[in-house]
Amino acid sequence: GAGVSQTPSNKVTEKGKYVELRCDPISGHTALYWYRQSLGQGPEFLIYFQGTGAADDSGLPNDRFFAVRPEGSVSTLKIQRTERGDSAVYLCASSLPLLAAQPSSSYNEQFFGPGTRLTVL
Amino acid sequence: AQSVTQLGSHVSVSEGALVLLRCNYSSSVPPYLFWYVQYPNQGLQLLLKYTSAATLVKGINGFEAEFKKSETSFHLTKPSAHMSDAAEYFCAVSDRDDKIIFGKGTRLHILP
Numbered sequence: 001g002a003g004v005s006q007t008p009s010n011k012v013t014e015k016g017k018y019v020e021l022r023c024d025p026i027s028g029h030t031a032l033y034w035y036r037q038s039l040g041q042g043p044e045f046l047i048y049f050q051g052t053g054a055a056d057d058s059g060l061p062n063d064r065f066f067a068v069r070p071e072g073s074v075s076t077l078k079i080q081r082t083e084r085g086d087s088a089v090y091l092c093a094s095s096l097p098l099l100a101a102q103p104s105s106s107y108n109e110q111f112f113g114p115g116t117r118l119t120v121l
Numbered sequence: 122a123q124s125v126t127q128l129g130s131h132v133s134v135s136e137g138a139l140v141l142l143r144c145n146y147s148s149s150v151p152p153y154l155f156w157y158v159q160y161p162n163q164g165l166q167l168l169l170k171y172t173s174a175a176t177l178v179k180g181i182n183g184f185e186a187e188f189k190k191s192e193t194s195f196h197l198t199k200p201s202a203h204m205s206d207a208a209e210y211f212c213a214v215s216d217r218d219d220k221i222i223f224g225k226g227t228r229l230h231i232l233p
Contacts, residue, residue, distance in 0.1 A: 033220060040130075042211050042223030043165070056220060091165065107153055107172040110221060112165040 002026065004113035006092050012119045013082055021077040021116045025094030032075050033110060034067055035091040043091055049075060050097065082120045089115040123148045123214045127224035135232045140184075140199040142227050144212030147193065154195045155213040155221065156186055165211070171195065182206070207231045 005024040013019050025032050030051050035043035045059040052072045060066075064082075069075040079086055093110040128143040146152055154171040169180025176188040182205075186197045195212060212224040 035221075035223075040225075042213075042226050043221075045220035045222070048220055059220065093165075107170060109167055109170070114164040 004092055004094050004111050006090075006113040006116050008116060009114065010117045010119075012121065014121050015082060015084060017082050017120075019079050019082055019118065021079075021090050021118070023075045023077070023092030023094075023113060025073065025075070025092070026111055028096065029094035029111075030072065030097045031095045031108075031110075032069060033093040033095075034075070034077050035093065036088045037091055037115070038088045046077070046090075079118075082118075084120050087118055087120045089117050091115045123152065123216070123222045125212045125214050125222060125224040127210075127212050127227050129227055130225065131228045131230065133230040133232055134202045136204055137201050140197070140202045140206065140229065142197040142210050142212075142229065144195045144197065144224060145193050146195060146212070146214045148214055150216060153215045154186075154188060155215070156180065156184070156195075156197045157211040157213060157223075159209040159211065159226075161208070168197070168210075202229075202231050204231050204233070 007022045032049040034046040036046055037043040047054055047060055047067050048056040049069045052069055064080045066078045092113045095110045096108040124147045126145045134140055156168040157165045158168050159165050168184050169178045169186055171178050171188045179185045184199045186195050188195055209226045209228050211226045213221045215221045
């Protein structure tokens with residue numbers, strides 16, 4: 001079946017502009033995560049959705065970053081007044097929700113998309 | 122707070138030699154531990170995971186890792202390196218249903 005898809009694959013913008021990055025999760029995955037991977041670093045968590053609501057947005061670096069998931073499927077990461085330091089690969093991941101009845105050894109894998117490479121000039 | 126430390130940003134091994142990538146973790150709760158691989162210009166792929174079952178975990182492509190609570194380690198090994206193993210490897214930790222915390226990564230180089 002189809003995996004997580006992200007569009008665009010590459011985005012070049014100028015400092016101060018607004019950008020939107022899109023993530024299409026795997027069908028049926030109610031959990032969706034955004035991560036950011038700067039050059040030479042591991043991915044860093046930004047925000048986590050369970051359904052339509054943001055369950056944890058503690059990783060968003062400042063109020064220029066915002067994400068939505070209005071219908072509980074596709075998510076859009078929005079960055080206002082972009083800065084050169086925002087240049088990175090933005091990764092999206094999705095997973096099935098854990099059920100309370102599942103044993104503690106259960107873990108629902110997060111499946112990652114190919115990412116969007118954002119370059120701010 | 123959870124964290125992982127990967128020792129060595131670059132590791133080089135000869136083809137056919139043992140691969141050992143080191144990872145130490147910090148967690149206040151029983152951790153879920155992972156190794157991910159990222160090939161050039163490709164997305165992240167899960168190699169293996171530890172979820173409180175067997176401490177020796179076998180993954181894809183002949184890799185395995187052992188959870189050692191006393192050492193807070195989760196080192197990744199492969200008995201015999203292949204040229205196709207050249208990639209970036211990330212150790213990571215998570216709660217059961219939560220964000221993943223990644224290490225900074227180790228780039229594995231395979232020497233012919």
